[in-house]
Amino acid sequence: MTGLDVAELARGVRGGERRALARAITLVESRRADHRAEAGDLLDALAGTGRQALRIGLSGTPGVGKSTFIEAFGMMLTGQGLRVAVLAVDPSSARSGGSILGDKTRMDRLARDPRAFIRPSPSQAQLGGVARRSREAVTLCEAAGYDVVLIETVGVGQSETLVAGMADLFVLLLAPGGGDELQGVKRGIMEIADLILVNKADGDLKPAALRTVADYAGALRLLRKRVQDPDGFPKALPVSALEEAGLAAAWSEMKALADWRRANGHFARVRAEQARAWFEDEVRQGLLARLERDAGLRARMAALGDAVEAGRAAPSRAAAEVLAALEAAQG
Amino acid sequence: MTGLDVAELARGVRGGERRALARAITLVESRRADHRAEAGDLLDALAGTGRQALRIGLSGTPGVGKSTFIEAFGMMLTGQGLRVAVLAVDPSSARSGGSILGDKTRMDRLARDPRAFIRPSPSQAQLGGVARRSREAVTLCEAAGYDVVLIETVGVGQSETLVAGMADLFVLLLAPGGGDELQGVKRGIMEIADLILVNKADGDLKPAALRTVADYAGALRLLRKRVQDPDGFPKALPVSALEEAGLAAAWSEMKALADWRRANGHFARVRAEQARAWFEDEVRQGLLARLERDAGLRARMAALGDAVEAGRAAPSRAAAEVLAALEAAQG
Numbered sequence: 001m002t003g004l005d006v007a008e009l010a011r012g013v014r015g016g017e018r019r020a021l022a023r024a025i026t027l028v029e030s031r032r033a034d035h036r037a038e039a040g041d042l043l044d045a046l047a048g049t050g051r052q053a054l055r056i057g058l059s060g061t062p063g064v065g066k067s068t069f070i071e072a073f074g075m076m077l078t079g080q081g082l083r084v085a086v087l088a089v090d091p092s093s094a095r096s097g098g099s100i101l102g103d104k105t106r107m108d109r110l111a112r113d114p115r116a117f118i119r120p121s122p123s124q125a126q127l128g129g130v131a132r133r134s135r136e137a138v139t140l141c142e143a144a145g146y147d148v149v150l151i152e153t154v155g156v157g158q159s160e161t162l163v164a165g166m167a168d169l170f171v172l173l174l175a176p177g178g179g180d181e182l183q184g185v186k187r188g189i190m191e192i193a194d195l196i197l198v199n200k201a202d203g204d205l206k207p208a209a210l211r212t213v214a215d216y217a218g219a220l221r222l223l224r225k226r227v228q229d230p231d232g233f234p235k236a237l238p239v240s241a242l243e244e245a246g247l248a249a250a251w252s253e254m255k256a257l258a259d260w261r262r263a264n265g266h267f268a269r270v271r272a273e274q275a276r277a278w279f280e281d282e283v284r285q286g287l288l289a290r291l292e293r294d295a296g297l298r299a300r301m302a303a304l305g306d307a308v309e310a311g312r313a314a315p316s317r318a319a320a321e322v323l324a325a326l327e328a329a330q331g
Numbered sequence: 332m333t334g335l336d337v338a339e340l341a342r343g344v345r346g347g348e349r350r351a352l353a354r355a356i357t358l359v360e361s362r363r364a365d366h367r368a369e370a371g372d373l374l375d376a377l378a379g380t381g382r383q384a385l386r387i388g389l390s391g392t393p394g395v396g397k398s399t400f401i402e403a404f405g406m407m408l409t410g411q412g413l414r415v416a417v418l419a420v421d422p423s424s425a426r427s428g429g430s431i432l433g434d435k436t437r438m439d440r441l442a443r444d445p446r447a448f449i450r451p452s453p454s455q456a457q458l459g460g461v462a463r464r465s466r467e468a469v470t471l472c473e474a475a476g477y478d479v480v481l482i483e484t485v486g487v488g489q490s491e492t493l494v495a496g497m498a499d500l501f502v503l504l505l506a507p508g509g510g511d512e513l514q515g516v517k518r519g520i521m522e523i524a525d526l527i528l529v530n531k532a533d534g535d536l537k538p539a540a541l542r543t544v545a546d547y548a549g550a551l552r553l554l555r556k557r558v559q560d561p562d563g564f565p566k567a568l569p570v571s572a573l574e575e576a577g578l579a580a581a582w583s584e585m586k587a588l589a590d591w592r593r594a595n596g597h598f599a600r601v602r603a604e605q606a607r608a609w610f611e612d613e614v615r616q617g618l619l620a621r622l623e624r625d626a627g628l629r630a631r632m633a634a635l636g637d638a639v640e641a642g643r644a645a646p647s648r649a650a651a652e653v654l655a656a657l658e659a660a661q662g
């Protein structure tokens with residue numbers, strides 16, 4: 001992007017041009033030092049628009065009908081005149097059929113909607129890089145005037161925590177299950193879900209979906225109430241993306257929760273805390289990046305890690321060795 | 332500890348002397364540089380004893396009867412000829428009535444038992460420091476020939492994750508609850524619990540305890556099976572520390588789970604992974620400690636964090652500023 005006109009790009013993003021937004025996200029995804037500098041300038045130029053989207057984190061394992069849901073839910077929102085951006089956060093470089101957004105064509109109605117913007121996850125991303133890129137992409141979508149930013153994740157490893165750290169609400173999408181271990185729900189996710197939506201509440205699966213809703217509603221009641229929750233939250237609800245049923249009810253719950261949190265100061269507080277956490281995380285990541293930058297040090301870390309794992313070295317001693325080498329190198 | 336004879340202390344620990352073990356733990360708790368060096372020598376001297384305890388993490392909020400349970404459970408184990416060490420992990424310096432082990436006298440029978448060793452949590456500890464101290468204390472107890480090391484935590488913040496990272500099994504102790512939000516169970520804990528014990532299954536509370544067991548058994552069935560779990564785990568069981576009922580059954584489940592994991596290679600694998608994670612964590616903590624060591628940098632971090640939280644600075648820009656200052660300081 002030699003000769004990039006950052007001011008012009010910022011104008012395009014602020015004007016809501018999808019092509020400018022796409023270019024801007026490509027810029028923040030780049031790891032090149034000159035691109036990083038331009039990305040910083042761009043974000044500075046876009047600061048202070050005063051625009052605020054509702055940022056909704058959405059997680060669901062493959063097979064729950066996530067792409068169908070996002071399309072139906074997104075179309076409902078654009079039908080109300082709202083502008084909707086969909087971002088994927090997928091730290092796995094393999095992308096083994098999990099992320100729907102590797103394949104935009106599976107949401108072709110929404111992709112063609114002028115009020116919608118869909119952006120797949122960049123490939124070969126590491127968790128640290130994904131975090132920064134995603135936070136900045138959310139900021140860009142917000143500056144571009146989108147009303148709702150859906151941040152989709154496939155529900156593997158730590159990606160939910162990551163997404164929860166940049167979302168105002170967190171929605172977990174499930175399929176009707178036998179109530180047993182079929183769902184493969186990560187245990188920690190109950191910690192962060194504001195709304196559990198059981199999809200496929202249609203046809204033969206409807207009774208099973210309603211049972212699953214009741215099971216999860218029961219499980220949610222066992223958990224401690226969070227300060228940022230009004231009575232009754234987190235909730236479990238049935239939806240049918242196929243029949244487009246329950247979507248308005250789900251949206252209404254999301255708005256009610258967001259409104260309650262705004263009225264009670266939790267919305268702004270959580271965003272401020274997220275910003276501070278983002279700052280502190282970037283400092284830590286920047287420091288730890290030194291371990292990655294130096295190939296010799298990296299090799300030493302790996303060898304010592306193997307020795308520790310095999311029981312040939314004590315963890316503390318091995319760590320002290322690495323730190324001493326680091327001090328010496330920088331001394 | 333000027334003039335400390337590390338070899339003699341190591342002999343005492345290896346000989347199972349409780350006073351030597353207590354002194355050794357005091358040494359690893361110290362943050363003084365000379366003590367850290369001696370602690371390293373001591374751990375080196377104690378490496379290769381080949382002794383392995385069963386490390387059991389135990390969490391429970393105040394009011395569940397944790398001290399009564401630990402005493403009854405510990406006495407049952409020492410009654411079988413086993414040697415039991417109890418360590419507290421409590422990152423909160425306030426210790427607001429949570430940690431039973433601030434008050435050894437509440438477990439005075441076990442404290443007087445020659446086969447038992449009880450060690451309260453050090454005061455004014457930070458999470459990073461608590462992690463290292465606790466891992467090293469567990470290692471010392473193991474070298475001293477204890478058969479079971481109970482690592483107790485009060486269940487606040489991240490302490491469960493910390494304890495799970497140094498335990499072979501994780502037990503959650505609950506009181507009978509109305510099934511609602513009374514328990515104050517941290518949501519993430521279901522992720523790591525191997526066994527949920529519902530205490531106070533005696534007298535008038537027995538029916539409620541059995542209902543709570545059924546509720547949690549149901550909730551556990553909704554969660555994904557973990558690779559390190561045989562069929563039927565994680566389990567929920569009733570116990571009565573007061574009537575000393577259900578303790579043998581709980582111990583039998585713990586042994587069965589540990590045996591299964593040993594037979595299937597998970598026990599050794601998890602320990603090796605824990606050791607590697609410990610090493611990597613120490614390197615990261617050592618690097619991040621630089622942010623703490625430099626008072627000027629610390630003040631700058633706090634001021635920039637405030638600015639970010641108030642919306643006066645962008646997180647990435649603020650982070651870049653700190654990192655640049657750090658590079659400049661180190662030349």
